[in-house]
Amino acid sequence: MRRLLQLFNDLPIARKLLLTALIPLAAFLVLAVQTYRSLETLTEHEEELDRVYVTQRTAAEYMRLVVDYETGFRGYVLTGQDTYLEPSKNAHQHLPSIEHALITLTRPHQAQYEAVLAAQRLVKQMLDEKGALIQSVKHGQRAEALEYIEQGRGQSLMRRVRGHMARFDRLEQSALNDALANMGRARNAMVKQTLVGMALVFVLIVFALQLIARSITGPLVGLAKSVRSSDGIVPADIPVLARRDELGELTRVMSQMSRQARRYLDDVRKTEADLRALNDDLAASEAKYRSIVDHAPFGIFTTSGMRVTFSNRYDRVLAGLNPDEAGEPEDFRRMIHPEDRERVLREYAAAVADDKPYETIFRFVRPDGTVRKVLSRRIPIRDEAGRTTMYQGFNIDITALDAMQVQLSRAERLATLGQVAAGIAHELRNPLVGIGSTAALLRDEIDPADGKRADLDIILNETRRLDRIVNQIIDYARPRDVLPSTWTVGDVIEEVLKLLDTRIVAQRIAVGRPPSPALVVQADRDQIKQVLLNLCQNALDAMPEGGELKLTATATRQGDIPGVSMDVADNGSGIDPKDLPHVFQPFFTVRKRQGTGLGLAICRNIVEAHGGDISLTSEPGRGTTAKLWLPQGASPGGARPIV
Numbered sequence: 056m057r058r059l060l061q062l063f064n065d066l067p068i069a070r071k072l073l074l075t076a077l078i079p080l081a082a083f084l085v086l087a088v089q090t091y092r093s094l095e096t097l098t099e100h101e102e103e104l105d106r107v108y109v110t111q112r113t114a115a116e117y118m119r120l121v122v123d124y125e126t127g128f129r130g131y132v133l134t135g136q137d138t139y140l141e142p143s144k145n146a147h148q149h150l151p152s153i154e155h156a157l158i159t160l161t162r163p164h165q166a167q168y169e170a171v172l173a174a175q176r177l178v179k180q181m182l183d184e185k186g187a188l189i190q191s192v193k194h195g196q197r198a199e200a201l202e203y204i205e206q207g208r209g210q211s212l213m214r215r216v217r218g219h220m221a222r223f224d225r226l227e228q229s230a231l232n233d234a235l236a237n238m239g240r241a242r243n244a245m246v247k248q249t250l251v252g253m254a255l256v257f258v259l260i261v262f263a264l265q266l267i268a269r270s271i272t273g274p275l276v277g278l279a280k281s282v283r284s285s286d287g288i289v290p291a292d293i294p295v296l297a298r299r300d301e302l303g304e305l306t307r308v309m310s311q312m313s314r315q316a317r318r319y320l321d322d323v324r325k326t327e328a329d330l331r332a333l334n335d336d337l338a339a340s341e342a343k344y345r346s347i348v349d350h351a352p353f354g355i356f357t358t359s360g361m362r363v364t365f366s367n368r369y370d371r372v373l374a375g376l377n378p379d380e381a382g383e384p385e386d387f388r389r390m391i392h393p394e395d396r397e398r399v400l401r402e403y404a405a406a407v408a409d410d411k412p413y414e415t416i417f418r419f420v421r422p423d424g425t426v427r428k429v430l431s432r433r434i435p436i437r438d439e440a441g442r443t444t445m446y447q448g449f450n451i452d453i454t455a456l457d458a459m460q461v462q463l464s465r466a467e468r469l470a471t472l473g474q475v476a477a478g479i480a481h482e483l484r485n486p487l488v489g490i491g492s493t494a495a496l497l498r499d500e501i502d503p504a505d506g507k508r509a510d511l512d513i514i515l516n517e518t519r520r521l522d523r524i525v526n527q528i529i530d531y532a533r534p535r536d537v538l539p540s541t542w543t544v545g546d547v548i549e550e551v552l553k554l555l556d557t558r559i560v561a562q563r564i565a566v567g568r569p570p571s572p573a574l575v576v577q578a579d580r581d582q583i584k585q586v587l588l589n590l591c592q593n594a595l596d597a598m599p600e601g602g603e604l605k606l607t608a609t610a611t612r613q614g615d616i617p618g619v620s621m622d623v624a625d626n627g628s629g630i631d632p633k634d635l636p637h638v639f640q641p642f643f644t645v646r647k648r649q650g651t652g653l654g655l656a657i658c659r660n661i662v663e664a665h666g667g668d669i670s671l672t673s674e675p676g677r678g679t680t681a682k683l684w685l686p687q688g689a690s691p692g693g694a695r696p697i698v
Contacts, residue, residue: 067300082259086252093245100238107231110160110167111224117153118220120146121178125213128185132192132200143189150178167226174219181212274298274306354450356384358433361404363388364445373429373452375421392418392426403433410435410443416453423614428454468641491518537579537664544574544608544619551587552606558595559604567605574608576619578665578685586658586669590623590681593654597627597679610687617687618667626678630671638671 120142127142154175161167188200203209274296293310296303348355354370356363363385368378374390376382391399395417406413412434419427433448498511545568552559552566559566576583587606594604603626611620630638630645637643639659644652655671662669666686673679 082252082256086249086256089248089252090245093241093248097238097241097245100234100241104231104234104238106160107227107234110157111227111231113153113157113160114171114220114223114227117150117157118217120150120153121181121213121216124182124185125209128189128209129204131189132197132204135192135197140189143185146182150182154178161223164226164230167223167230170219170223170226174216174223177212177216177219181209181216184212185209353452354387354429354448356387356448356450358407358446358448360407361400370450373427373450374419375423375425375427387419390419390421392420394418399431406433407446413446425614426454427452428457491515491522494518537582539577539665540580541575541577542580544576544621547580547584548587548606548608548621551584551591554588555591555595562595562598563601564595564598565603567603567607574610574619576685576687579661582661583665583685586661586683587621587623589654589658590683593681594623594625594627594679597625597629602626602678611684613668613684619685619687621683621685622680623683624678624680629675629677629679630673631675632673635671635673639669 123142124146127139127146130136130139131143154171157171158168158175161171184203188203191197192200293306293313295310296306348367351367351369354367354373356366356370358364363383366384366387370387371378371382374387376386376390388396388400399415399417402415403413412432414430414432416428416430419429421427430451430453431448432451433446435443436445436447438444494511494514498508498515501508501511548568552568558564591604591606598604605622605624607622607624609620611618634643634645638645639655640652641656642652659669662683662685668682668684670682671679672682
């Protein structure tokens with residue numbers, strides 16, 4: 056027995072595991088075969104369950120088409136409108152295919168098959184009768200169809216059809232219950248077989264593992280005791296086992312390594328003090344450098360080729376990332392605006408290839424949606440031989456500077472427009488009043504039959520139109536106060552739609568209202584109503600042949616500021632991409648040839664005076680969406696003038 060145990064110990068561990076794994080492997084194969092058979096039985100029951108489900112769904116669709124046909128027939132007979140014939144056309148188109156599918160599914164089941172055939176015959180009779188009556192109504196003979204409805208003959212057929220289909224449903228429900236019961240029994244049997252088989256395999260595996268435990272774990276425990284007996288500094292003296300397997304070879308190698316380690320330990324101790332001093336100096340220098348770089352008021356990063364190897368805290372802050380969260384140095388690149396990212400990487404790659412400095416301006420899009428404009432400079436760092444080892448980059452936030460430039464430019468334009476508007480009002484208003492008054496007096500003195508009266512009407516209409524244009528220009532240029540009050544968004548939207556009701560009905564516009572009519576905002580009610588009215592009128596102008604006008608309102612935030620977002624969307628002609636950047640500019644118009652192009656400019660003035668934001672997104676041929684955001688509270692200090 057001892058000799059057999061020695062022979063087993065001398066075998067390689069792989070062969071020991073192979074020998075001891077044969078018994079559980081055989082049991083596992085038997086379990087796999089039995090489980091496969093159980094799965095086949097379960098699959099058969101599942102297929103029957105699927106058939107019952109498909110049959111019930113097909114029968115429901117069949118009855119839905121029949122009921123739709125009956126409803127459309129009654130609507131057409133009672134109203135004479137052709138739109139009610141759509142269910143009739145749909146039923147004639149789809150009933151044959153559904154009847155064929157239903158008969159195919161129920162053919163193996165005699166009772167269900169007979170119920171479907173009986174219902175099919177009644178449905179065919181109903182379709183024939185009502186088809187003939189529909190033709191009579193089309194030729195102006197409605198009396199017979201009305202008599203058919205009043206006598207309830209169609210309802211009688213429908214009751215009989217429903218009776219057959221109800222019997223069919225009961226039969227299918229019984230089949231469904233049988234399928235579920237069979238599947239449950241098959242599943243329980245499979246689970247029981249699997250659990251028993253797994254328990255058997257587990258017992259055999261434990262037995263097999265116990266067989267090799269004495270051959271492997273015993274020597275390993277002795278080896279661990281020898282290692283633990285050392286003081287943790289000087290390696291222990293490892294005893295060598297007299298066996299020819301991997302454990303014996305391991306003890307021989309470890310014993311040799313222990314002797315070598317003791318020799319090397321003496322050398323390490325001699326240099327330990329020097330290394331500790333060097334590490335202290337290096338850590339102090341690195342901490343000083345990192346403190347300077349991390350607290351710099353601009354982004355600092357380094358690259359090796361195109362790969363970012365280092366990025367300071369401010370670079371992550373600038374990109375809208377949390378500087379205290381662990382991340383890759385290249386994370387800030389993901390936040391570059393999609394419209395700028397490809398250009399920046401392409402130009403930088405060209406600069407690296409030419410070994411030249413690179414400078415550009417791009418935008419970061421933060422996770423909260425805010426945009427920061429950045430001036431980025433990257434210079435090559437060279438070694439003593441003149442070879443570029445890396446690029447040193449700096450990102451500087453120029454958002455505030457850019458915003459001030461835009462505001463200054465806009466303020467200059469608005470000041471010029473104000474002067475122009477004042478001059479126009481002064482020079483045109485009085486002459487227009489005189490022209491209009493004189494033309495009105497002349498018109499009253501001329502006989503209505505005189506042809507000159509029509510010319511005077513033209514003069515009066517054009518005078519009124521010029522007066523409206525002057526008023527709109529003055530309305531855009533003059534300062535106005537914001538008088539905030541608390542009101543419900545849904546109420547204002549309903550008032551705007553009421554004002555546009557005539558146009559909405561005339562143009563056949565479908566209107567979608569906001570889902571939250573109780574949303575409350577604090578702003579100047581009349582001015583925001585004017586903005587929504589202008590946006591809705593623009594949407595209706597884009598849909599002269601009909602379409603959908605959708606208005607939504609939700610509570611949103613911009614950064615830390617709570618507010619309300621209102622969207623006005625249409626599916627009209629849309630705006631050309633080359634015109635979209637100019638839609639808020641004064642006197643720019645793409646659709647209203649008789650307008651001044653001040654509508655959206657006035658809207659932007661009103662929204663920005665409330666501290667809000669307005670923007671347009673559009674796709675030619677698919678529609679336009681105007682997005683309006685207002686802060687939830689009134690502006691600090693009360694009213695603000697609209698510039």
